[in-house]
Amino acid sequence: MRKIKCIISYDGTNFSGYQIQPKKRTIQGKIENALQKIHKGTPIRVHASGRTDTGVHAIGQTIHFETEFDLSAYNWRKALNTLLPDDIYVKEVEEVSNTFHARYDVVEKEYHYYIWNEKEFDVFKRNYAYQFPYPLDVQAMQKACSYFEGTHDFTTFSSAKATVMGSKVRNLFEASCKQNGKEIEFIFRGSGFLYNMVRIMVGTLLDVGQGKLDPETIPELLEKKDRRMVGETVPSQGLYLWQVKYE
Amino acid sequence: MRKIKCIISYDGTNFSGYQIQPKKRTIQGKIENALQKIHKGTPIRVHASGRTDTGVHAIGQTIHFETEFDLSAYNWRKALNTLLPDDIYVKEVEEVSNTFHARYDVVEKEYHYYIWNEKEFDVFKRNYAYQFPYPLDVQAMQKACSYFEGTHDFTTFSSAKATVMGSKVRNLFEASCKQNGKEIEFIFRGSGFLYNMVRIMVGTLLDVGQGKLDPETIPELLEKKDRRMVGETVPSQGLYLWQVKYE
Numbered sequence: 001m002r003k004i005k006c007i008i009s010y011d012g013t014n015f016s017g018y019q020i021q022p023k024k025r026t027i028q029g030k031i032e033n034a035l036q037k038i039h040k041g042t043p044i045r046v047h048a049s050g051r052t053d054t055g056v057h058a059i060g061q062t063i064h065f066e067t068e069f070d071l072s073a074y075n076w077r078k079a080l081n082t083l084l085p086d087d088i089y090v091k092e093v094e095e096v097s098n099t100f101h102a103r104y105d106v107v108e109k110e111y112h113y114y115i116w117n118e119k120e121f122d123v124f125k126r127n128y129a130y131q132f133p134y135p136l137d138v139q140a141m142q143k144a145c146s147y148f149e150g151t152h153d154f155t156t157f158s159s160a161k162a163t164v165m166g167s168k169v170r171n172l173f174e175a176s177c178k179q180n181g182k183e184i185e186f187i188f189r190g191s192g193f194l195y196n197m198v199r200i201m202v203g204t205l206l207d208v209g210q211g212k213l214d215p216e217t218i219p220e221l222l223e224k225k226d227r228r229m230v231g232e233t234v235p236s237q238g239l240y241l242w243q244v245k246y247e
Numbered sequence: 248m249r250k251i252k253c254i255i256s257y258d259g260t261n262f263s264g265y266q267i268q269p270k271k272r273t274i275q276g277k278i279e280n281a282l283q284k285i286h287k288g289t290p291i292r293v294h295a296s297g298r299t300d301t302g303v304h305a306i307g308q309t310i311h312f313e314t315e316f317d318l319s320a321y322n323w324r325k326a327l328n329t330l331l332p333d334d335i336y337v338k339e340v341e342e343v344s345n346t347f348h349a350r351y352d353v354v355e356k357e358y359h360y361y362i363w364n365e366k367e368f369d370v371f372k373r374n375y376a377y378q379f380p381y382p383l384d385v386q387a388m389q390k391a392c393s394y395f396e397g398t399h400d401f402t403t404f405s406s407a408k409a410t411v412m413g414s415k416v417r418n419l420f421e422a423s424c425k426q427n428g429k430e431i432e433f434i435f436r437g438s439g440f441l442y443n444m445v446r447i448m449v450g451t452l453l454d455v456g457q458g459k460l461d462p463e464t465i466p467e468l469l470e471k472k473d474r475r476m477v478g479e480t481v482p483s484q485g486l487y488l489w490q491v492k493y494e
């Protein structure tokens with residue numbers, strides 16, 4: 001058996017998220033379907049670095065699968081891109097060692113979140129950013145971002161619905177916020193992320209940007225370990241899984 | 248009766264073009280449907296500056312309709328945007344004189360066409376630009392653009408399927424081409440445009456950009472008045488009706 005690693009990009013707009021579900025249009029479903037065609041009907045399981053929710057996009061999601069087929073990286077890429085719909089694209093293919101695992105071997109994940117900060121609705125942004133009409137204090141949000149960096153228990157900033165057992169301690173290497181005209185870009189890099197963590201952090205940062213919350217309260221909120229302490233989860237269409245790093 | 252003029256924007260991706268057609272999702276269909284709801288069931292006819300094809304976008308399409316209702320511009324805009332789907336947006340509303348006509352009173356129309364000039368396919372550009380993987384000589388295309396400016400018979404650059412009678416002479420105030428990184432932007436401003444004219448001109452400009460055609464041949468091609476002389480019609484998703492001007 002050979003193990004194939006792929007870096008893929010997708011426009012999450014018309015998918016019910018990454019994970020395969022009966023009768024739903026999912027990214028995993030489309031990829032497994034393409035692989036099954038290549039393997040003349042044999043089902044092939046695909047493993048990703050993690051799931052993404054409905055509407056969330058990916059610039060560099062990473063997956064792997066096992067195969068008995070001996071194709072070059074070039075031919076895997078070509079065969080998959082021919083069979084996949086035009087909202088999924090395989091950017092890179094590489095044969096990897098049999099010990100590699102797209103989920104368990106992750107050392108860093110990077111997410112970006114985009115706000116379109118403009119009063120007027122823009123039809124072209126509706127699926128690709130969160131359109132936020134009120135003025136935002138970017139400097140205050142930058143300050144607040146810095147308190148997220150480092151190793152913390154992120155219980156306050158994870159979905160109360162999350163059923164994950166074990167530690168909610170995560171290490172954020174970067175949390176930053178930058179304005180480019182009407183666009184505000186948030187970048188988060190870390191060893192791992194809890195369910196909805198980026199979207200809840202951005203929701204809280206928007207409270208800071210509107211002056212509803214002081215940047216200095218972030219450490220206290222982290223200490224409370226209570227999801228009810230912070231604001232809303234921002235919508236999925238502003239979120240991009242940017243890249244996944246391995247050893 | 249009052250006459251209401253609206254400037255609207257739409258993402259053409261999920262529409263079968265502007266013009267109303269039975270059982271198809273069209274921009275005109277959605278607007279007339281919203282107006283009929285506002286008018287408690289009375290059908291209201293909408294007139295646009297012109298049609299746009301399937302997949303073509305609008306930043307500033309202009310429409311008008313007649314109504315017995317006396318709403319403020321603010322309330323018309325609000326009522327329409329509440330009832331319209333999120334891929335159509337009413338940007339401006341204005342009450343105009345009873346002699347105004349969105350189609351017959353046009354003095355200038357502006358179209359933009361976007362090329363994404365990059366070898367790798369980008370899922371986020373697929374509905375919003377024409378992805379063209381081969382190198383292009385922007386200077387040669389700029390030169391060729393200049394030959395389109397002025398008053399010419401554009402028969403060579405209009406669809407052979409067009410059934411329009413009368414003159415194919417049009418006056419182009421501007422034809423230009425500019426590179427911004429991987430994006431190439433074409434701007435065309437004129438008194439009027441023939442069916443598919445922008446998309447055929449851009450197809451020809453891409454032949455120039457690839458060195459298949461000399462910029463100096465444009466005047467000859469115009470003189471031939473024969474659609475078969477020039478290259479293909481570029482796809483609709485790169486085309487934007489940018490603005491429409493009136494007296």
